[in-house]
Amino acid sequence: MTIKSNIATLAGRSSYWFLHNVLKGGTSFPGKLAMQIDPDVLQQLGRDYETIIVTGTNGKTMTTALITQTLREKYGDILTNPSGSNMAQGIVTAFLAHKSKKGSRKLAVLEVDEANVKRVTQLVHPAAFVLTNIFRDQMDRYGEIYTTYEKIVDGIKLAPDAKIIANGDASIFSSVDLPNPKVFFGFETSQDKPQNDLKAAVNTDGVLCPKCNHILHYHCISYANLGDFFCPSCGYERPKLAYKLEKISEQTPSRIRFTIEGQEFSVNIGGTYNIYNALAAFATASEFGVSASEIADAFAKNKRIFGRQELINYAGKQIEIILVKNPVGLNEVLSLLNTEQDHYTLAALLNAHHADGIDTSWIWDGNFESLNKEQIDQIIVGGERHKDMHLRLEVAGLDPDKMITEPDFDQLLTAFKQAPNDKIYILSTYTAMLHLRQVFADKGVLKRRIN
Template identity: 85%
Template sequence: MSIKSSIATFAGKSSYWFLHNVLKGGTSFPGKLAMKIDPEVLEDLGQNYETIIVTGTNGKTMTTALITQTLKEKYGDILTNPSGSNMAQGIVTAFLAHSQKGQRKIAVLEVDEANVKAVTQLVHPKAFVLTNIFRDQMDRYGEIYTTYEKIVNGIKLAPEATVIANGDASIFSSVDLPNPKVYFGFETEKDKPQNDLKAGVNTDGVLCPKCNHILHYHAISYANLGDFFCPNCGYKRPELTYKLEKISEQTPSKIAFTIDGQDFAINIGGTYNIYNALAAFACAREFDVSGEEIAQAFAKNKRIFGRQELINYQGKEINIILVKNPVGLNEVLSLLNTEEEPYTLAALLNAHHADGIDTSWIWDGDFESLEKEKIKQIIVGGERHKDMDFRLKVAGFDPAIMTVEADFDQLPDAFTKAETKKVYVLSTYTAMLHLRQIFTDKGVLKRRIN
């Protein structure tokens, strides 16, 4: 370790200690400080770690958490960035905060798609886990092909690293890479090879990456994910190494499913979270974790901040769910339709850089599909509450059950006054952080997210 790196590490660790022991928070500042002193400090911090990079549009945080939990079953302590701070400074902070105690030095890092190359240059990953790619923050990432190119540019710097990718996403097998490859996907009893299906008319990413013909499917799980094939050039889904074989139960708070003949369950809802669990299963098996150990880890899974995070507050069950793009939003709306009890819906919309400054994506969300009879009240908030209020009225919701609460500080009181016990909060990223901070200040949550 160079003198500059040593100074950077000392300064970063000292600031982390001060922030977490005196101010009780801070996830990225220690990393910013260390990188200011030595921009390449991560290379020294990550030395000797077997690093797994988790990236993609949706599901990075949950997949990272599940992989970490499964690896802990076999190897004990695992380094990760659990706050979802997935830019370079947040990753540096994760290394600064970690004291290795496990049998094997493994780091599981959620990495923003645009930062894969920069992080790869410094940590030399052993594996990449690719969840999916959908249109997301067009002002920042551009089209899905641009996003994937950013990821590929990073993967090419580590040709010996194993790529563990969602085989149901046609884009992930479209580029010839020298890396060892492992694919996971859905192959349930209802998936029939003779089926010839097309994705919905408003679905992105359905052109063949080889010839630009419209892709067909033997089965579609959601959006553009499924057993795809091109009738024009013959491009098709790669052979799956790990397969989801059955979904036996789906509720807003639990999923039971079968992978490669073994039954699993996680205490969280949504088909998209089955993909996250499948990605974690594939990664864990590649790191020699047994199916039994994975099942134990999944059973211990805790809800993570902002991803179906359940907050019990003054008799209300407040479920915070992050939404940030049309595909993710539509899957959450499908999740809400599995709720059997009446509930209050809250929709919080911000438009900062971390959210995406263009809010037009809410018009691609299928709010019209919500089962309206279950929704007894709607609370609209966030800095762009007028946009969300208008969108929901266009979707056909009765204005009489809708209220606007523009003041974040008043939202907890608005939730407690709701006529239903259950409150589902759909929130963009910075709005979610703001709401969590309010609950932290009230003493309801212990961890401060900055």
């Protein structure tokens, strides 16, 4: 290490120790401080690690957690950024916090923001890129899906020997000719959709052929623009899948059972989108030498991670916090809620900071109309843009007499305590989720706060 990087590392680790042992929080400040001293400190911190970069629009945090858990079954010690702090300063913090065990294989699994892939790749020289999906998201930051993918590709081009492990059901991921070795995962069959000639819904983004701009067709669609696609004009089609989902046996809000490559797996979390996350983890772990039985053990141990279907018990209520940030993810969460068999209280918290996306018009592309409204006994609306959310839900047909508005995050806990149901589902944007978790932490409900 250089003198500058040594000083940066010492300052970063000292600040991390103070924040986590005295203030009980802080996921990005130590990295920010270290980078102010040495902007390239990550190059030194990550030089001995085989690094896996996980990126894409939805599912990065859960996929990173599942990959990390599966690799730990075989290799034990894995460096990762579990808080979801996925920009450069958060990644530097993860390296500062990690104490590598002597003799262990040095592996790092990093969730990386799409716009930061190039910068991180310049510094850590990844062994693999895991690509989850690309949907319209925070268009003020990323633009259209093609510009988002271009940002990712710019990073991949800096590491031509790194393996690409990509969602083959996303047509964009096989559209650019890259020299990297590639493996694709996807849904081989669909239990409730026949193998024929289908088109995605008219308001679905990313359904033009990346090669000739003709409308893509599908043999089957899992959700949104993901599926077994083909172009009737130029012949572009889904690449051959190395890892395939073969069967979905069970789907509830809290559990999924499914079969990959002839073996059944289960994870204690709901949603079709999380099957893709598990499939990505299966593919990655397999490529790194983890056996199917070890992967099954890891999936069975999987814990809820903060803000991503995280379960909190408070005042006799089972509260589930689900991050929502774009129409596709929101619609999948709404589908998840419709698998709930019991009556419940729905909370919707909307903020519009930079990390959320400052344009909230995306909530109008969410299909709130699809909710089984008879099961919802109360709706709690909050966040800084609570008026926008209240209007959207009222237009969607939810009963305004069942709605209460509570913009004060501290008072939300009282509203949850007084809710008529034992089950509460909270749909929340990113900064609103962080604020709510901080309130829970301040009340002693959670052990630590996320800053």
